[in-house]
Amino acid sequence: SKPRIGVLVMSYGTPESLDQVEAYYTHIRRGHPPTPEQLKDLTDRYEAIVGGFFPLRENTNKQVQGLEQRLNADHPEFDFVCYQGLKHADPFIEDGVEQMVKDGIEQAVGVVLAPHYSIMSVGGYIKRAQEKAAELGLPIQFVKSYHLHPELIEALSDRVSETLKRFGDTPKDEIRVVFTAHSLPERILEMKDPYPEQLLETSRAIAAKTGVTNWQFGWQSAGQTGVPWLGPDILDVLEKVSTEEQVKHVLVCPIGFVSDHLEVLYDLDIEAQKKAQGLEIHLERTPSLNTDPLYMKTLSDVVFAMCGAQ
Numbered sequence: 276s277k278p279r280i281g282v283l284v285m286s287y288g289t290p291e292s293l294d295q296v297e298a299y300y301t302h303i304r305r306g307h308p309p310t311p312e313q314l315k316d317l318t319d320r321y322e323a324i325v326g327g328f329f330p331l332r333e334n335t336n337k338q339v340q341g342l343e344q345r346l347n348a349d350h351p352e353f354d355f356v357c358y359q360g361l362k363h364a365d366p367f368i369e370d371g372v373e374q375m376v377k378d379g380i381e382q383a384v385g386v387v388l389a390p391h392y393s394i395m396s397v398g399g400y401i402k403r404a405q406e407k408a409a410e411l412g413l414p415i416q417f418v419k420s421y422h423l424h425p426e427l428i429e430a431l432s433d434r435v436s437e438t439l440k441r442f443g444d445t446p447k448d449e450i451r452v453v454f455t456a457h458s459l460p461e462r463i464l465e466m467k468d469p470y471p472e473q474l475l476e477t478s479r480a481i482a483a484k485t486g487v488t489n490w491q492f493g494w495q496s497a498g499q500t501g502v503p504w505l506g507p508d509i510l511d512v513l514e515k516v517s518t519e520e521q522v523k524h525v526l527v528c529p530i531g532f533v534s535d536h537l538e539v540l541y542d543l544d545i546e547a548q549k550k551a552q553g554l555e556i557h558l559e560r561t562p563s564l565n566t567d568p569l570y571m572k573t574l575s576d577v578v579f580a581m582c583g584a585q
């Protein structure tokens with residue numbers, strides 16, 4: 276029979292229903308329950324987004340299925356079985372590892388549905404999976420980042436080029452392209468974290484491939500934790516380019532995210548859109564990757580590359 280390889284596909288996770296938002300939020304806050312105001316604020320944001328309350332769950336399910344199909348089609352000499360492991364919701368990362376062991380998996384690869392490595396993001400997923408796998412004696416290798424994979428750059432560049440067409444006759448150099456990703460606390464800079472530089476590398480690669488010269492990077496979705504987070508925030512970017520440079524057209528491309536979820540559907544499509552309207556900016560956003568075949572190919576490649584590593 277063919278060698279069987281377990282693939283732990285890790286992603287952020289989302290609540291399954293509105294009454295689970297509190298438990299989810301408490302988990303994100305490392306066991307500290309939110310105040311009633313914080314909980315209401317988050318619940319309101321979930322209620323405001325289109326495409327159902329928790330599109331991330333369905334999108335992640337589809338990505339995991341898509342990756343499994345793609346891996347088995349690309350490498351028929353192996354039997355790939357994908358398992359989900361979520362950071363803040365059921366099934367948790369540890370559950371996914373445990374399930375692999377229960378199913379008799381003896382060789383595994385872990386990958387995160389986020390292209391850029393930070394010790395605070397992808398590093399956290401890997402640490403938890405590694406610890407559980409070590410406890411259960413499962414050999415596992417990890418993909419750390421894939422932010423310059425040619426198929427990923429192609430998929431994102433296609434989206435930028437396509438979405439630029441929504442600005443009609445506006446000359447390309449009058450449209451400011453803003454690449455964004457989730458902000459993190461500023462202390463990652465002291466840790467020499469690769470996250471900011473990897474994000475700039477992705478941005479430069481897309482700009483080069485699409486011939487976009489009028490671009491910049493901006494952060495989004497910073498938390499309110501009482502410590503400084505990386506900036507400038509996208510809302511401040513909009514304000515600044517409007518008042519200081521009279522920019523009237525902005526295309527946001529959230530390169531740090533691969534799926535439709537709260538941070539895209541609320542933070543960009545509702546919050547940033549409202550800010551742009553107030554400034555009379557025409558704002559568009561590139562569509563999320565979701566199960567784009569080029570993204571599935573990217574994941575299949577980087578997972579397969581780690582199979583030889585053990």
Ligand code: FEC
Nearest residue numbers: 287288289290303304331389396457498499500536537538
């Ligand atoms: O659609 C959904 O249900 C979930 C959307 C979602 C994604 C996501 C991705 C990232 N986060 C990252 C870092 C942090 C840090 C904190 C933090 C807090 C939240 C809260 C919600 C939330 N995040 Fe998230 N994140 C998503 C959702 N995130 C909700 C809590 C309320 C709020 O602050 O808005 C701060 C934790 C703390 O309080 O100490 C840090 C990073 C990513 C991108 C990489 C990845 O996907 O893992 C980094 C999707």
